[in-house]
Amino acid sequence: MSDRLPHEKGFHVSWDQLHRDARALAWRLQGHGPEGGWRAVVAITRGGMAPAMIVSRELDIRTVDTISVKSYNHQTQAEPVIIKHPDADVVGDGTGVLIVDDLVDTGRTLEVVRAAMPKAHVATVYAKPKGRPMVDTFITEVSQDTWIFFPWDMALQYVKPYHGTDD
Numbered sequence: 001m002s003d004r005l006p007h008e009k010g011f012h013v014s015w016d017q018l019h020r021d022a023r024a025l026a027w028r029l030q031g032h033g034p035e036g037g038w039r040a041v042v043a044i045t046r047g048g049m050a051p052a053m054i055v056s057r058e059l060d061i062r063t064v065d066t067i068s069v070k071s072y073n074h075q076t077q078a079e080p081v082i083i084k085h086p087d088a089d090v091v092g093d094g095t096g097v098l099i100v101d102d103l104v105d106t107g108r109t110l111e112v113v114r115a116a117m118p119k120a121h122v123a124t125v126y127a128k129p130k131g132r133p134m135v136d137t138f139i140t141e142v143s144q145d146t147w148i149f150f151p152w153d154m155a156l157q158y159v160k161p162y163h164g165t166d167d
């Protein structure tokens with residue numbers, strides 16, 4: 001985690017917001033594939049799976065595969081390694097393939113994914129400035145010192161009312 005901290009700000013994303021932003025991503029991608037259209041979606045597990053489901057539903061892409069990149073060993077960042085590849089028959093050199101992830105931060109994950117599928121189109125819902133050059137299409141940019149909290153990592157909880165507090 002070391003080079004991902006500290007984060008001054010938090011950007012909290014609800015399921016509803018994620019759904020709308022992933023739909024906006026699909027809208028932006030529609031009709032922008034190569035000749036013949038988008039052939040397949042490859043989700044970067046695990047965070048890319050929910051956005052990939054929404055994008056593939058909106059664009060009616062039935063072929064969906066996954067790529068799994070392991071970047072962290074306990075809490076130490078190591079060189080990212082692909083521990084599960086998508087089906088080679090599905091992706092080929094990546095032409096017409098949409099790679100989907102929830103966000104790009106430093107861009108290290110996408111670096112290895114792009115190297116494996118150089119001709120694929122990379123789309124993320126959110127992007128931070130450092131990793132932005134690794135993405136072809138995204139929806140919302142947040143600053144590098146912002147931590148994005150996704151709905152699968154959060155729960156609704158009680159918040160104390162303002163009254164009765166000193167300031």
Ligand SMILES: O=P(O)(O)OC[C@H]1O[C@H](OP(=O)(O)OP(=O)(O)O)[C@H](O)[C@@H]1O
Binds near residue numbers: 045106109
């Ligand atoms: O641009 P980077 O600095 O490489 O960071 C972005 C990646 O980090 C997170 O995944 P993580 O490796 O934490 O795994 P997860 O998706 O399984 O939560 C996020 O979902 C992106 O895939």
Ligand code: HPA
Binds near residue numbers: 148149
């Ligand atoms: O801002 C973030 N939020 C959640 N997971 C992440 N992985 C890298 N950066 C982030």
Ligand SMILES: [Mg+2]
Binds near residue numbers: 044046048
């Ligand atoms: Mg991830």
